[in-house]
Amino acid sequence: MTGFENDITATASQGAPRIAMLGNADLSGVFRGRSLPVERFEEAVRTGLPWVPANILLSPLNTIPPGNPFGPVGETRLRAGGARTMVLPARGERPAALLCLADICTTEDTPWPVCPRGQLKRAIADLEERYGLRLEAGFEHELYITGLQERPTPAFSLAGTRAVSGIAEEVQAMLRTAGTRLDQFAAEFGAHQFEIAAPVLGALEAADHAVLAREAIRDAARARATHASFAPKPFADGPGSGVHIHMSLWQGDTPATAAGDQLSERASAFLAGILAHLPALIGLTLASANSFERLLPSNWVGIYRCWGARNREAAVRFCPRSQRADGLNPGASLEYRLADGSASPHLALAALIRAGMAGLEAGLTLPQGVECDPSDLSASERAARGIDDLPSDLGLCLDGLEASGVLEAWFGALFTAAFLSVRRNDVADAARLGEAYRAAFSATI
Numbered sequence: 001m002t003g004f005e006n007d008i009t010a011t012a013s014q015g016a017p018r019i020a021m022l023g024n025a026d027l028s029g030v031f032r033g034r035s036l037p038v039e040r041f042e043e044a045v046r047t048g049l050p051w052v053p054a055n056i057l058l059s060p061l062n063t064i065p066p067g068n069p070f071g072p073v074g075e076t077r078l079r080a081g082g083a084r085t086m087v088l089p090a091r092g093e094r095p096a097a098l099l100c101l102a103d104i105c106t107t108e109d110t111p112w113p114v115c116p117r118g119q120l121k122r123a124i125a126d127l128e129e130r131y132g133l134r135l136e137a138g139f140e141h142e143l144y145i146t147g148l149q150e151r152p153t154p155a156f157s158l159a160g161t162r163a164v165s166g167i168a169e170e171v172q173a174m175l176r177t178a179g180t181r182l183d184q185f186a187a188e189f190g191a192h193q194f195e196i197a198a199p200v201l202g203a204l205e206a207a208d209h210a211v212l213a214r215e216a217i218r219d220a221a222r223a224r225a226t227h228a229s230f231a232p233k234p235f236a237d238g239p240g241s242g243v244h245i246h247m248s249l250w251q252g253d254t255p256a257t258a259a260g261d262q263l264s265e266r267a268s269a270f271l272a273g274i275l276a277h278l279p280a281l282i283g284l285t286l287a288s289a290n291s292f293e294r295l296l297p298s299n300w301v302g303i304y305r306c307w308g309a310r311n312r313e314a315a316v317r318f319c320p321r322s323q324r325a326d327g328l329n330p331g332a333s334l335e336y337r338l339a340d341g342s343a344s345p346h347l348a349l350a351a352l353i354r355a356g357m358a359g360l361e362a363g364l365t366l367p368q369g370v371e372c373d374p375s376d377l378s379a380s381e382r383a384a385r386g387i388d389d390l391p392s393d394l395g396l397c398l399d400g401l402e403a404s405g406v407l408e409a410w411f412g413a414l415f416t417a418a419f420l421s422v423r424r425n426d427v428a429d430a431a432r433l434g435e436a437y438r439a440a441f442s443a444t445i
């Protein structure tokens with residue numbers, strides 16, 4: 001599979017859509033947009049739909065940051081982003097609905113800099129233009145499904161998989177209407193925790209897939225009066241849920257990540273850029289106050305600023321797979337582990353590409369890989385190996401991100417003002433709600 005291959009037969013099997021919605025995951029990872037009767041869909045694809053700039057500032061709890069750059073003024077447009085659509089099935093009195101991924105553009109139809117999908121397109125184009133490289137990505141998402149009838153089942157068990165096989169089947173049917181699928185829907189470690197794996201796709205397709213797959217799961221779960229939560233830490237005493245992003249570099253059709261078990265020079269520089277910018281990067285990939293509750297040592301989260309071959313305690317795990325006869329390793333990937341469901345998948349990938357490009361540009365070299373749980377090293381051993389601590393909460397992380405200047409350099413001044421106001425509002429939401437924040441947040445994300 002190389003992308004999305006729309007399947008008309010699959011679409012028809014969901015029933016005729018009566019509602020269409022143009023939208024995308026926003027800066028908080030929440031899918032928002034505008035709906036209309038399906039008869040108006042073609043016209044909406046042609047002309048776009050009006051969209052209020054301040055909408056992108058909403059927190060998962062629906063608060064708007066005070067002192068944000070937009071207020072009540074201005075106008076943008078939702079534009080169908082390459083007609084990437086998925087059909088949600090008819091259910092009882094609810095007719096089938098057509099979801100269409102959108103870009104947010106200016107009223108002159110140029111990319112609006114705060115649009116995460118537009119920023120990813122720009123990053124992809126720059127990587128190709130400056131380095132002749134393209135990035136393929138495979139997202140793994142962990143999630144909990146609450147309200148299931150079954151008693152909690154053993155980790156990774158058949159019983160766990162069976163508990164959600166109805167949901168999984170329906171999700172595959174929805175994704176088939178988008179011409180794609182899931183490669184896995186399996187029981188995870190926590191009670192009623194699951195993991196889905198997407199196929200490896202081009203970077204834009206991979207982020208689009210991440211958004212569609214989550215909405216498909218949410219819809220199938222809702223239809224059974226259960227709730228799918230991709231929140232990073234929905235339960236204080238349960239394992240967290242991460243988003244693991246597998247990345248591989250390609251020059252045309254030639255694998256450029258690794259030969260045998262050795263990272264290529266370019267992949268090393270790309271990875272070194274990610275590690276160099278990690279404290280700033282996590283401000284974009286761990287996008288909520290809840291994210292930082294997940295960051296525990298020795299929980300396979302990868303909280304340490306290092307990389308390691310096959311090491312799940314490193315922020316980036318290098319996964320060499322089997323090499324081809326010519327020595328190249330087409331399945332090899334760099335798995336970035338410090339992302340979660342509160343981040344826009346488009347923005348997370350855009351930021352990873354920007355950080356990787358910074359590594360390529362500066363010709364950075366990699367420190368030695370780490371082959372143990374870094375918690376087993378003493379603080380001074382970690383310091384000697386350059387494994388410094390990452391910011392411990394979102395507020396500190398944002399201060400560092402702002403001070404680093406990378407946000408502005410990568411995404412521009414308007415994006416920076418909007419993004420920082422949204423994220424600081426999350427910090428305020430969490431402070432205001434105290435203990436109630438985790439549950440309120442997990443009910444949306």
Ligand code: GLU
Pocket residue numbers: 142239240241242243294299300301302312337
């Ligand atoms: N649930 C872990 C996390 O928070 C990841 C476990 C795994 O390696 O699949 O990232």
Ligand code: MG
Pocket residue numbers: 142188195
């Ligand atoms: Mg997992």
